[in-house]
Amino acid sequence: MVQNQSGYLSLLLLLLLTLFSGLGMEVYLKANAENRMVKRETQSRQALYIAEGGIEWAKAHLLVNPELRQGSLSFDTGQVDILIEFSGGEYKVTSKGLSGLAVRRIEERLELVNGTWVIKGYQELHW
Structure with missing residues (x-):
């Protein structure tokens, strides 16, 4: 009878070991999925901030060189590409921020009035 009880115990x-292993795997998979979502959200926000920085870079450089039509900058967290078009007295600045796999685009229409930039339009572009 001792061997029978030993078999039941085993x-x-x-x-129990199988149950706890399954629960542990489930917790690991959920945590890993959450981690990936947080990483994607972080990269998306970084791409947006980089794109906004590209707009500010363009504003500063257009004050010095009104003929500027494009630019590109690299950062530790990503890069930005800027395109500038001039028509009808205003500049259309399009900034594309890249961070990891995230891409965010911003377009601003700007007019220079008495040495100060006036924003005529702002939109985030979704392609």
């Missing part, structure tokens, strides 16, 4: 331990 079976019970095996079932």
Whole structure:
């Protein structure tokens, strides 16, 4: 009878070990998925901030060189590409920020009035 109880105990331990292993795997998979979502959100925000920085870079450089039509900058967290068009007295500045796999684009229409930039339009472009 001692061997019979030992068999039940072994079976019970095996079932508990399987149950806890399954629960542990489930917790790991959920945490890993959350981590990936947070990483994507962080990269998306960084791309947006980089794109906004590209707009500010263009404003500063257009004050010095009104003929500027494009630019590109690299950062530790990503890069930005800027395109500038001039028509009808206003500049259309399009800034594309890249961070990891995230891409965010911003377009601003600007007019220079008495040495100060006036924003005529702002939009985030979704392509």
